Amino acid sequence: MDLEEGRPQKSGQLELPFGRPGEAWGAGRSGEPPSAAHGGARSGTWCLMEEVVQPGNLKAALQRVKRNKGGPGIDGMTVEELPGWLWANWERLREELLAGHYRPLPVKRQIIPKPGGGERELGIPTVVDRFIQQAILQVLQPRFDPGFSEHSYGFRPSRRAHDAVRRAQRYVQEGRRWVVDIDLAKFFDRVNHDVLMGRLEKRIADRRMLGLIRRYLDAGIMVSGVVIERHEGTPQGGPLSPLLANVLLDEVDKELERRGHAFVRYADDCNVYVRSRRAGERVLAGLRKLYDRLRLQVNEAKSAVDLATRRDFLGFGFRVAAEGRIKLRVAGKALEAMKARVREVTNRHRGRSLSLVTRELGEYLFGWRAYFKLAESPRVLGDLDKWIRHRLRCVQLTQWKRGTTVFRELRARGVGTVAAAAAAAHTRRWWRTSASQALNIALPTRVFATLGLPQLAP
Numbered sequence: 001m002d003l004e005e006g007r008p009q010k011s012g013q014l015e016l017p018f019g020r021p022g023e024a025w026g027a028g029r030s031g032e033p034p035s036a037a038h039g040g041a042r043s044g045t046w047c048l049m050e051e052v053v054q055p056g057n058l059k060a061a062l063q064r065v066k067r068n069k070g071g072p073g074i075d076g077m078t079v080e081e082l083p084g085w086l087w088a089n090w091e092r093l094r095e096e097l098l099a100g101h102y103r104p105l106p107v108k109r110q111i112i113p114k115p116g117g118g119e120r121e122l123g124i125p126t127v128v129d130r131f132i133q134q135a136i137l138q139v140l141q142p143r144f145d146p147g148f149s150e151h152s153y154g155f156r157p158s159r160r161a162h163d164a165v166r167r168a169q170r171y172v173q174e175g176r177r178w179v180v181d182i183d184l185a186k187f188f189d190r191v192n193h194d195v196l197m198g199r200l201e202k203r204i205a206d207r208r209m210l211g212l213i214r215r216y217l218d219a220g221i222m223v224s225g226v227v228i229e230r231h232e233g234t235p236q237g238g239p240l241s242p243l244l245a246n247v248l249l250d251e252v253d254k255e256l257e258r259r260g261h262a263f264v265r266y267a268d269d270c271n272v273y274v275r276s277r278r279a280g281e282r283v284l285a286g287l288r289k290l291y292d293r294l295r296l297q298v299n300e301a302k303s304a305v306d307l308a309t310r311r312d313f314l315g316f317g318f319r320v321a322a323e324g325r326i327k328l329r330v331a332g333k334a335l336e337a338m339k340a341r342v343r344e345v346t347n348r349h350r351g352r353s354l355s356l357v358t359r360e361l362g363e364y365l366f367g368w369r370a371y372f373k374l375a376e377s378p379r380v381l382g383d384l385d386k387w388i389r390h391r392l393r394c395v396q397l398t399q400w401k402r403g404t405t406v407f408r409e410l411r412a413r414g415v416g417t418v419a420a421a422a423a424a425a426h427t428r429r430w431w432r433t434s435a436s437q438a439l440n441i442a443l444p445t446r447v448f449a450t451l452g453l454p455q456l457a458p
Helices: 048-052 056-070 077-099 127-145 160-171 193-200 209-220 241-258 277-293 332-343 354-375 379-401 402-413 417-424 437-442 445-450
Strands: 107-113 117-123 178-182 221-223 226-228 261-266 268-272 304-307 314-318 326-330
Touching: 048 056, 048 077, 048 127, 056 077, 056 127, 077 127, 077 209, 127 209, 127 241, 160 261, 160 268, 160 314, 160 326, 160 354, 178 277, 193 209, 193 241, 221 332, 241 261, 241 268, 241 277, 268 277, 277 304, 277 445, 326 332, 326 379, 332 354, 332 379, 354 379, 379 402, 379 445, 402 417, 402 437, 417 437
Parallel strands: 107 221
Antiparallel strands: 107 117, 178 268, 178 304, 221 226, 261 268, 314 326
């Protein structure tokens, strides 16, 4: 059910269930400002919950949750059901938020595979809690973000992974050929609640807001019907988690800035670029102390001081080209992950038509190409294009199956009699035959382009 369906409108404007007519956003129930118990003396942060429940903020939060979609939490409510639920329950929910009594439900545990192997645990909040978190995020982020380090790029407005990669490339080009590559062990699972709340208390005076964030951290996670309490960690899956991560790690950013280091951080991935191994070892030792102060653990097995050309950052690697120019390439792990996905989609035993396979593959590759457009590896990308078309020709050859069918289809596509007969005689050698000249003539590059396959090489 959508908020716009079946609801009265006044003067052409949509009437929403949020707020009360004529009510000032900063007023309490009696029209007086909230007491000190609701916030404190910190300028601009004592009435944050009133800003959260502002109609304009709530409408934007609802639209974002609907746009992000996502599955239901432990209560089973879907994104499509959220507007209807809000029409029936918003007044009660609003009162609970303003009074500081709202208690979020536990998150639902969901395990997804990591691109490089292993598993990542997500905590999926209910859609109501995602809506509330989004509304909180829209109030806090404009206040917090301007004070974050210029070296921080993850989950911030108008900042992208590409910006972080370009900055890292510039550092290496300037002669900082060594990198301190820091990996935090299960960062989102090990965020210390007391440490994080201590940092938030320095920025937020509204005690209701602080209490609600603490309850989100402590909400627990449901596994096989049993709620497990959480005493550390901020589950990935909620809109608020990335901002909380940036609040915590900003302390490390500011210390690195104070020491004059050249670094780039994207979420919990932090690379510091230096001019020698010795300098890198000193920086690494200092970072261990900084993270220990936040009760975070450095993954010693994955962290290292190494040449920048040997390490990956956000899916990209660096290579030294002619005249010492530093160019970007697709990292090896990213290439293998992409190939694994292509193999999955083009598995010849899935029994789907070439057009359907190509369409699905094209959707994935369009996104992949958009992200890795910074890579300056035309030969590698060209080889990938050839390999992908080879696999698609193999899909089509498998669907033709019989030699007689292969011969007929090849002849219909302009292949000569001798070449068509040779290919038809070896149809069981799928991979070898699909690389033959006959298949290249029958299924040229333009055929796949027509079916929606993008070209990776420039």
